[in-house]
Amino acid sequence: MARRDPVSFLGVEYRALVEAELDWKLRVLEGPSSPRCRVDGSDVIMLCSNNYLSLSNHPRLKQAAIDAVKTHGAGSGSVRPIAGNMDLHLELEERLAVFKGAEASLVYQTGFAANAGLIPQLTDSGDLIVSDELNHGSIIDGVRLSKADRAVYRHSDAAHLEEVLDAAERHTPPYRRILVITDGVFSMDGDIAPLDKVATTARDHGAMVYVDDAHGEGVLGDGGRGIVSHFGLTREEVQVEMGTFSKAFGVVGGHVSGSRDLVDFALNRSRTWLLSGSHPPSVAASCIAAIDVLETEPEHVRNLWSNTEYFRKAVQGMGFDTGSSVTPIVPIMIGDSGDAKKFSRRLFELGVFALPIVFPMVARDRARIRTIMNAALSQSDLDEALAAIERVGKEIDLV
Ligand code: PMP
Numbered sequence: 001m002a003r004r005d006p007v008s009f010l011g012v013e014y015r016a017l018v019e020a021e022l023d024w025k026l027r028v029l030e031g032p033s034s035p036r037c038r039v040d041g042s043d044v045i046m047l048c049s050n051n052y053l054s055l056s057n058h059p060r061l062k063q064a065a066i067d068a069v070k071t072h073g074a075g076s077g078s079v080r081p082i083a084g085n086m087d088l089h090l091e092l093e094e095r096l097a098v099f100k101g102a103e104a105s106l107v108y109q110t111g112f113a114a115n116a117g118l119i120p121q122l123t124d125s126g127d128l129i130v131s132d133e134l135n136h137g138s139i140i141d142g143v144r145l146s147k148a149d150r151a152v153y154r155h156s157d158a159a160h161l162e163e164v165l166d167a168a169e170r171h172t173p174p175y176r177r178i179l180v181i182t183d184g185v186f187s188m189d190g191d192i193a194p195l196d197k198v199a200t201t202a203r204d205h206g207a208m209v210y211v212d213d214a215h216g217e218g219v220l221g222d223g224g225r226g227i228v229s230h231f232g233l234t235r236e237e238v239q240v241e242m243g244t245f246s247k248a249f250g251v252v253g254g255h256v257s258g259s260r261d262l263v264d265f266a267l268n269r270s271r272t273w274l275l276s277g278s279h280p281p282s283v284a285a286s287c288i289a290a291i292d293v294l295e296t297e298p299e300h301v302r303n304l305w306s307n308t309e310y311f312r313k314a315v316q317g318m319g320f321d322t323g324s325s326v327t328p329i330v331p332i333m334i335g336d337s338g339d340a341k342k343f344s345r346r347l348f349e350l351g352v353f354a355l356p357i358v359f360p361m362v363a364r365d366r367a368r369i370r371t372i373m374n375a376a377l378s379q380s381d382l383d384e385a386l387a388a389i390e391r392v393g394k395e396i397d398l399v
Contacts, residue, residue: 021341022360027353032057035377039353045385047354047371052328053218053300054376055250055290064289065282072281080278088284095291096255100225102235104263107255107284108273111214111244114254115142117272118242119181121265122208123148127177128168130207132156132193134186139212148179155186158197165205178207184227185215188362188370190322190329192220195227199237210240218248219328224294224301235259249290251283304328304375307382311373314386319399328373331357332389333366334398340367343392350388 017023030038033051037044055061068088078084089107096105108114119142123129127148131139134155143150151168153161161180168175180202182193195211202209213226221229228238235258245253256266267273293300308328316322321333334340340356347354347369358367377385393399 035374035381037353039348042348042351044348044351044353045377045381046374047352047385049372049374050215050247051250052248052304052372052374053224053250053294054374055218055248055293055300058250058289058293060293061250061286061289064285068281068285072285074282075280076278078278079274079276081274084278086278086281086284088281088288089278092284092288092291093255095288097257099291099295100241100257101229102241102257102259104260105255105257106263106266106273107245107253107279107287108270109253109276109279111212111242111246111254112138112141113272113276114242114244114256114270115139115212116145117142117270118240118256118266119143119179119210120145120147121269122146122210122240123177123179126173126175127179128171128175130161130164130168130178130180132182134188135181135183136187136212136214139181139183143181149175156191156194158194158201161198162201162204165201165207169205178202178205179210180207181210182212183215184211184213185219185327185329187215187329188357188368189331190215190325190327192216192227192230192326195238196231196233199231199233203237208240209238210242211238212242214242214244214247215327215329217243218294218301219304223298224248245283245287245290249287251286251290253279253283253287300375302375304373307375307377308373311371311382311386314382315371315389318386318390318393320389320393323368330371330373331368332371333368335365335367337364337367339396339398340369343369343396343398346392346395347388350391352385352388 027039033049033056035046037046076084093105093107115138123146125147129143129148130151133152151164153164185192199209216227218224220227228241239258241257243255245251312330323331323333337358340358344356354369354371357370
């Protein structure tokens, strides 16, 4: 028998990715994530960060981290159920629940850990998960970890969701539980899920609703309270609200907010939460400071939206298609993957950092430059970025 080579596949598969131009070429941010920043030795305008409100570099968040290191140290020392449950973690959860208008919140290490840890616990064999076809990869992985049956409904199509749920009613034996799960804001297109219709349809079929609001928090709703606030829905209608501190909150971490029963259940069952070390105290303290900022400095959310409206209108005015975007995620549709990559490279040469999104992340003919607006971009930042976008669009014959 030929001797098996246990590791040669690593190089072979990596080179195949390089050849197909599907490997990641990582850029290096040399300093803070700010509207004007240094990337790979160049000064550029940042148009692709999820740091929507620029809180990652806010003095109150930075000071909170420094103070927490002094009072609590650099790390937590353990997982939360053993010896790593600090007063700062609990304070963050209490503050977040109040901010969200929920009975309770549970903070996970990341949003990915929240989805991967909770979804497989909410459902088991004999249950059904019904998922929007464009849901985020962390939801997909969470669903894969569950033993439940799966069904997918067409993107944001509540009528199709209804059909899927009607068909589920006829399943024998009857499903024990049904979980309907959707992103709040979809990260490739910047459109908003019809959560009101999803919630009504789910309620009519006795299904639980789970929304991943990673891109809605700090963006949508009253003072950035997120998609449940945006639609004026109640916790009885949307039972599980999941989110992240890694985007508009400017730090890192995930959470689940809802009823006390949900949090008690999630805490005792989510393996990602139980078996993985808790946040360093500086992370929890900065997240608390982010909530402070959202509650007392409403100008950040306001600026984010005024920049978004200005930018999207200007890009559309140049003749570009921005797809179904209604949020600070503004895709500039290019079509061909090669053109999208060329567009991004030229923009970078002109001092604008915006990444191309190409197959397999989106369909082959739907390549785009995904720009993401930021509250701290000044008028001159926006105008300079827009001039570069128009120039490259003309160079590549797109407008
Ligand atoms: N859900 C969505 C919709 C996301 O965009 C992301 C981040 N890319 C996550 C979950 C994961 O969040 P985190 O970065 O906190 O792991």
